Amino acid sequence: MIILHPVYYGRMRKSLLILLFFVSLGGVHKASAQLDKHYFFYVGRSYIIDNKFRDAIETLNVLLKVDEKAYEGYFLRGIAKYNLDDLLGAEQDFSYAIENNPVFTAAYQYRAITRSRLGNYDDALKDFQVAIDLRPDRPDPYFSRGVTFLLSQQFEKAVEDFTTFIRFDNKVVDAYVNRGTSYLMMKDTTRAYEDYNTAIRTNRESPLAYSRRGMLYMAQKKYDEALADFDKSIECDSTYIPSYFNRALVYSTINRPVQAIEDFSRVLALDSTSSLTYFNRAILRNQIGDYxxxxxxxxxxxxxxxxxxxxxxxxxxxxxxxxxxxxxxxxxxxxxxxxxxxxxxxxxxxxxxxxxxxxxxxxxxxxxxxxxxxxxxxxxxxxxxxxxxxxxxxxxxxxxxxxxxxxxxxxxxMTARSSNIALLPMFKFSMVRPDTVPVRTVYFVPRVEQFRTEVADPYVKLVNRDSDFPTDSLFAFDRAIEDSLRYNRPSWQLLFKRGITQSLIRQYTGSISNYTAAIDLDPSNPFLYINRSTTQSEMVDFISSIDNGYQRITVDNDPASQLKSNSSRSYNYDDAIADLNKAARLFPEFAYIYYNRANLLCRSGRIPEALEDYTKAIELNPSFAEAYYNRGLVQIFLKDTRKGCLDMSKAGELGLQDAYRVLKLYGNMLQEE
Missing domain, CATH: 1.25.40.10 (Tetratricopeptide repeat domain)
Structure with missing residues (x-):
């Protein structure tokens, strides 16, 4: 099998950007008193042209929130998601565009491209046919469908589509290369060779064309000709990995292991995660005694x-x-x-x-x-x-x-791996500098703001990250509050703040004692239970980390692996969960309670209940990016990769950038489901 993805997706990405210049503005021309929709469409498109895909999504979200029928807004957001490897999110947005404009040719074409990348060739081919029926005069759908036919091993149909495309545009190297590869898969090496030659004549600076012809020479054991083509390919593009890799194979075949090792090393300098290259280099190093x-x-x-x-x-x-x-x-x-x-x-x-x-x-x-x-x-x-x-x-x-x-x-x-993709942390009231609190979609809760007013400390914020104050400042805060408690009558506000500072300096027992004292003074305050719960959880985690069994849910190398602890011991989160149960009874409309409880349920192995709580948090706050992220991560663990990636897509759409790292790592698994 010859892998064609770089040719296919490289051209598709260029086509996505080129097409932007020709997209009609019809659906968003009308201005409104509240929002200039044309402006947001234009800015979103500009961001995409500049490869600022995350900025584009944020801008287009504003447009689509005001006008849910702006089909070209969905189309552009789909392009941005596609370029961020959020394939399910892209497919969904292209579908929204089609729902709002059933004759939107470009949306059918790019939904087909996305479905093809997901391995859904049947639906992709149906979309391509609709796009061609709507606009038989446009060449790009023929090229895209040709690649899909090639990937689905319908080689004769692939040849027909590439030939049709070439009639429209005979200056595109990729078309000749892919048609040549289709002929090669049909065992017609003569026509394959002719197409590779034509590709080189069309563009003598194309590394792909030389590389493909070199691979044909290599298969025919014409090693001198293959080396010459790989040399030329590398001369055209010194970062073109396939030519280094294949030249190394030729060097090995003709018994020049040192040169082969050098080329494999160049591949690894460009892609340090290629296990295939490490494997080959290991074999050669073993052969020459470099054990x-x-x-x-x-x-x-x-x-x-x-x-x-x-x-x-x-x-x-x-x-x-x-x-x-x-x-x-x-x-x-x-x-x-x-x-x-x-x-x-x-x-x-x-x-x-x-x-x-x-x-x-x-x-x-x-x-x-x-x-x-x-x-x-x-x-x-x-x-x-x-x-x-x-x-x-x-x-x-x-x-x-x-x-x-x-x-x-x-x-x-091959993709970069990460053994440190964990559930996003729980939310709690902590002390952070006001200008460092991340700004995303606001979940405004009047009761929270009233609580912060009563605490009367500008540094106390509801966050799910560590404090950014240096350690000496945290100790100073703690001593100041301790002095206030010594010379003043204890109030739940002072006790609550002391609970925060004690937790931040890892005095967990003292922190819990202060929260408990605050609760005794104000037992109907849900936020006091929330913070005591997070501190109890942190204490459990700290104890388990000392015991070399830090319990957390992580995606190791295989997202289909089971949820499990790294330790043979189990640690009890029951008290922390009980506090959140109490908070939920006192303030059942507060999304963060269910999010926090879901995290603890995950750590306790109660996965179905955790999924229910993440879902409840999202129902209460539809813009809760962290809840989408964590629910998605758990679903990936449970081998429901499609649902998990859809949740990750939504988290990214809502501004959580870490979601795209997960999508990049695990999105390719969708094709295997």
Whole structure:
């Protein structure tokens, strides 16, 4: 398989921007006394042209809040979301545009592009057909549909669409390259070669055209010609990863491992998360005797692709060379866990167990391997027979550019990983500098403002982040309030503020005592319970962190993994939840109570209840970005990636920028659902 996503999406993104200059302003020309809608449309479009997609979304939100029928506003916001990798949000906005203008050709086209990226080829092709029926004179839908036909392996139809597009515009390199690739998939190498040549004649500075022709030469074992094309591709664009990668494969094939390693290193300088490249470089370093660096590369593969069977098998062999038999056995065991029918892994572990005088374990592994080999031989005609079943296969061969790494994505779909995407924190009253409180959609609650007036401290704000005051200032605040309590009659206001300062300097017991005293003086005040709850939670977290089991819900490497604690111990949030239950009875309309309780329910493993509380918080405050974010994160954990990404999309739309980082990391999983 030849991966075409860079060609497809590169051109699609350019088309999205180019089209902006031709979009009609008809739906938003009318001004109103309250808002100049034309102005907001123009500003939103300008932001998109300048690649300021988040600013565009915020601007277009204003327009769409005033005019829910402004179909071109939805269209532009869909473009902005698309460029932020919020594919579900983009699809939704293009659909809104179509609902409000059923003959909006561009919306059909770009919804089709988005659906194609999501792997929904059937609906994408239907949208392309509508766009072509509405405007058969426009060339772009033919190009886009051609790529979708190519991705869905309908190669003859792809050729037809690219040919139609070329009749409209014969100066587009990508069209020739993609038609050439379609011919190649049809085994017509002559026409593929002709199209690649035409692409190069059309633009002699196109790295893609040289790279594709080089790949064809490489497949035909014309290595000198392939190297010349990869050299030219890199000369045209020194950051073009595929040419470095494929040139490294050629160097390896013609026994020039040092040059191959240099090219793989250049790839990693451009994309430090490519496990496929680390894997290949590890193999070459092992071949030339650079064992320690090879081991370091395999460790990188383990970090970026922890389910890669070949990693553990190959690293086990390297450990064996280095004399670390126990580490080798562990890796063979991990390979067997991932692929229980891996006969070679049993044979490797058997040999090592024999060397360590574990005769029973060695004999058991050998018997298992012999049994599986016999099963493999009986299934050699089975079309579903796995390559791992071929016990004569060499597992230290370099993997090609479109290879899959143990069930994860190939190099084109590699994304940066994060092991530190956690639930956003709970809200509490804390002490922060007034000019540093983030400004987003305001959730104005009169009762909160009345409470702050009664507390009478400009630094006390409702936030879900740490205080930005330095530690010495926090201690000074705490001493000042302590003095006030010593010389004045205690009030719930002073006790509440002392609770805040004690919590900020991690005097959790003292903080809880002060909140309790405040509650005794004003037992019907819900905000006192909210803060005591967050402090109780922080105390639990602090204790568990000392015990090396900091309990929080994080998205590790696989968002489909189960919600679980990193510790074998469990910590009790019951008192903190009880305080929020009390606050909810006193102030049932306050969204933050349900958001906080949902966080604690998540940490307690009560996921269904947590989802209900996040939903309740959103019902009370439809602009609650953090609640959408956390609910989305939990749904991703529960393997409901589509719903989770929709919630992330909404969080990003509401101004929470971290949502786009999650969408970028996990949006590609939608195609696999």
């Amino acid at each position: 320690n660096n090879a081991l370091a590369d395999y460790d990188k593969v383990a970090f970026y692709s922890p389910n890669n069977v070949l990693l553990y098998y190959n690293r086990a062999a390297l450990y064996r060379q280095l004399g670390d038999y126990y580490a080798a056995i562990n890796d063979y065991t991990r390979a067997i866990e991932l692929y229980p029918d891996f006969a070679n892994a049993y044979l490797g572990r058997s040999a090592l167990r024999y060397m360590l005088n574990d005769m029973q374990g060695s004999r058991s592994d050998k018997e298992t391997a012999d049994k599986k080999i016999a099963e493999y031989r009986s299934k050699l005609t089975d079309s579903s027979f796995s390559v791992y079943a071929d016990t004569s296969k060499r597992f230290n061969q370099l993997l090609s550019f479109d290879a899959s790494m143990g069930g994860s994505e190939g190099m084109q779909r």
